[in-house]
Amino acid sequence: MKMKFCSISKKSINTMLLTMLLLSLVLFGAGCSQPAPAEAPAETPAETPAETPAESTLPSLEGQTLILSTTTSTQDSGLLDFILPDFETKTGAEVKVVAVGSGAAIQMGVDGEADVLLVHAKADEEKFVADGHGLQRFSVMYNDFVVVGPSADPAALKGASFANAGEALKQIMDKGASFVSRGDDSGTHKKENSLWKLADMTPSGDQYVSAGKGMGDVLQMADELQAYTLTDRATYLSMKDNLELEIVTEGLDGLLNPYGVIAVNPDKNAQINAEAAQAFIDWIVSDEAQKLIGEYGVEKFGAPLFFPDAE
Structure with a gap:
């Protein structure tokens, strides 16, 4: 059986070879000129979250009233006007201040007519607690x-x-x-x-x-x-x-003037706001309130009028 071959002209062969050569050059050139991968962008540092002020741990006392029985010196000196707005803002409570002598302020606690005391008669304060009228005395400040x-x-x-x-x-x-x-x-x-x-x-x-x-x-x-x-x-x-x-x-023995804060025993009557009293104590011995106390008077007198003393 005879195989039958197709006849291909010389011109056709040359055309085929030229086409193959051009195709090879194109493929080779494409491989050589392939662009290098773009350089990876420098790593962007993660954004540092903005510092937010620490949330107050004080309870919300919105609509509640705290009766603060205190000495006239905290009122007359202007200290309470300086520091109490901070407590009221943080808790939403309204502070009703009754400023009298420490003896009368302590008696209000004995009679169950106040929620918390801020006074400066340490021996009487300790007796007030020992007699069961108050829960615990905490040092606040002195002058x-x-x-x-x-x-x-x-x-x-x-x-x-x-x-x-x-x-x-x-x-x-x-x-x-x-x-x-x-x-x-x-x-x-x-x-x-x-x-x-x-x-x-x-x-x-x-x-x-x-x-x-x-x-x-x-x-x-x-x-x-x-x-x-x-x-x-x-x-x-x-x-x-x-x-x-x-x-x-001034400056003689016996002239130190310490102040203490005491929550009135809530067992006295149902009207005593024990929650607000405890919140007030937690606030006034906190770093923030102690800083406010230490700042009061510095701008006007060049020195604080009270020195923070919370333990």
């Missing part, structure tokens, strides 16, 4: 007491050397100068009484005026009478621009 008097200083206290502040008060009496007492069973009045006891004397006579008023009123009265008085430093400094009284005795 000190000073003796202020007229610039003429008729009792010659300025520059005098005393072993204790009781001796300074005794010299006022011995010199026949006038002294205005709080006379209201406040923490300041209790401190004054302890100093008379230290001096082993009981003041009396027309030169000794028992006002029965708060610290601000007593400072104004002493100013009008050109008399001496014992005051917490904070209230005096906050009012000094309107007074002609000067600090004549």
